Amino acid sequence: MFDINWRGLPVFLAYLVVLIGAFWTFSAIYRKRKAAQSANLAPWFGPHLQRNIYQSLLHMEPEEGSEKAPKVPDSIIRAALLRRAVEDIHRIVQIRTAKAACSSLLQRGSVGDDLWQRFQRAEKEMEEELRDVVMEANALAPNWGQIIFQSANEIVANTVLRERMDEIKATVDSEKEWWEKRRASIQKDFMKELDEDEKKTATPASAVAKSVTSEDSEPVLVETDTPSATPSSKKKKGKK
Template sequence: MFDINWRGLLLPLAYMAVLVGTFMTFSTVYRKRKALQSANLAPWFGPHLQRNIYLSLLHMEPQEGSEKAPLVPDSVIRAALLRRAVEDINRIIQIRTAKAACSSLLQRGSVGDDLWQRFQRAEKEMEDELRDVVMEANGLLPGWGQIIFQSANEIAANKMLRDRLDEIEAQTEHEKEWWEKRRGAIRSEFMKELEEADNKSVSATSHDEPVLVDNNTPSTPGSPSTTASQQGKN
């Protein structure tokens, strides 16, 4: 059996203990600091109005002078939850669209870590939000959680299509007004050019008009016509 010199190992063990303790303390402080910084960052999205409306309808408090809270119909609560799911669909689309751009800008160094932390926190919040909506839908109607986002996606797509059609119609009216103004300007310019051409034509005609000579006008003596007539008589 080998004798272990514990006194000789005491210093290395103490060094390892201090090193491990320092590392754990630094890691704990660093995580707390990062969590505090992340909590102080501005949220990626604004307030979730549809979620607040749903929760307000679900947990309505009794009015003054009444012991019971007003009864909200289940259809209204389901409609509020569906509107909440539609807003979640819109936010998911925004996150998927912005993820590639944020990742590329972060790799290039064009944006800081704060923006990426905000995005990651928004992505985590959306995962919790979707899970919560599914649980609420199954609580209101068994099995509804499996199809609620499919219905919400159809509603969101229909709204986007209607907004696009409204934008096209507004653009059509704008272009129609622009074309009416442009056509009026073209017509005015054409009429002005036509009047100028008529004026030039009238001016040229007046300068090139031949002089008519009256044969009955008596010729003066010594004129070429009188001399020619006298020579003919002779």
């Protein structure tokens, strides 16, 4: 059996209490400092204008001289909530695009912890924002929260398509002018090559005149039959 020093046991317990208290105090102070630093960091996104508009429409205050606040039609409130969901879709796309880049830069040491804390806080804020939008949509219309982000995604895709079409339409005149210049230059080069080919294949006028003069100067040989004697002379020789 081990001998227990009962006199030194209170001192040991007091040491453990002091050590645990010091660790707990240090961790609490560290967490408070981290929370204060993260609160002082600049937000990842700017102010959510669409959310502010929706909340202002939902909680309108009465005008001066009237006791009741003006009633906003449900269609306008739904449209404002839908525009809020569209803005959330844009921010979600930005977060998903920047997450891989931020994590890789953080592993390489190219960025500090402040940027990563800002990004994590933006992710948490977006999660809370999505839940809030779904709850608000279900409060306005039953089961609307299940399809509101699908409608917002379709609106975003349609907007991107329209912007792309506008960009293409803006470049139509310049592209048309470029193609006209290109076609004119191609035609010019083709006609130039055609003229050069014709010059190479055609016989020059000086060569034609030279050949004609050479043919005229050459003597023309006419072959004629020259018999040694005519039949009449043969007869005369025979008679003699």
